[in-house]
Amino acid sequence: MLKRILIACCAFAAVLSATAQATDGYRLVWHDEFDYDGRPNPDYWAFENGFVRNNEWQWYQAQNAECRDGLLVITARRESKENPGYNPASEKWGEKRERIECTSASVITKGKKEFLYGRFVVRARIPAARGSWPAIWFKGSKYPWPSCGEVDLMEFYPRGGHAQIHANACWGGDNGSKWDSQAVPFTHFTEKDSLWATQFHVWRMDWEKDYIRLYLDDELLNEIDLTKTVNSKKSAGAGDNPFHTPMFLLLNLAMGSTGGKVDEAALPMHYEIDYVRVYQK
Secondary structure (H helix, E strand, O other): OHHHHHHHHHHHHHHHHHHHOOOOOOEEEEEEOOOOOEOOOOOOOEEOOEOOOOOOOOEEOHHHEEEEOOEEEEEEEEEEEEOOOOOOOOOOHHHHOOEEEEEEOEEEOOOOOEEOOEEEEEEEEOOOOOOEEEEEEEEEOOOOOOOOOEEEEEEEEEEOOEEEEEEEEEEEEOOEEEEEEEEEEOHHHHOOOOOHHHOOEEEEEEEOOOEEEEEEOOEEEEEEEHHHOOOOOOOOOOOOOHHHOOEEEEEEEEEOHHHOOOOHHHOOEEEEEEEEEEEEO
């Protein structure tokens, strides 16, 4: 009985905290506080499976995402097993790999929770070891990538050998994707606080008809002018603005590829999400 009362009190406190963030005319319309145990709520979340994109090292599987102690924990770990889709004659990179050597998870709200405009708030603690590539990002469903639109509220990966926090958007260009990108050196944060990587931080996206603003701990990292994000005439969805259609959320921990060579001594790595909250006017 006492345990049920404590859980109920914690859930009530989380709702109060979420409601308190509803400023500037926003109201809370959906949230997941991950205050339960086991797999993420299937009413909200689905999983990507297998070798998905970017020639990354990890194999995505649902087993690597678990809710515990009020957090969604995505774990990347060493795990060696046969690739069930192995085909040595294939031209697809994911099918040419005979074995899986690393597993992780990618949880998405596609087909379950998709939103047009609003304030999106995610509190998380990211792994900062070499080779990790955690992300909080959004995609549309109307067209194939990149014409569907993509917003990277958070990506962590190196550029030029130096770790960076990225805040980006892309859409359909004449020769593939067109980007509005901002990369902030990781030292910008760690020089202010040497324990930055051990702490939870709050990422926020404010998405209105004419702009998207991306924040980290209330610091504006990038502002995207949505009057300039129309898909080019040579792309799918030519003439459409993908940021005027609903998008879904992805939370994933990729390894290698753009993340760089993985520090295997740092495995397993954990990407911890405290909550996801969505507000609209």
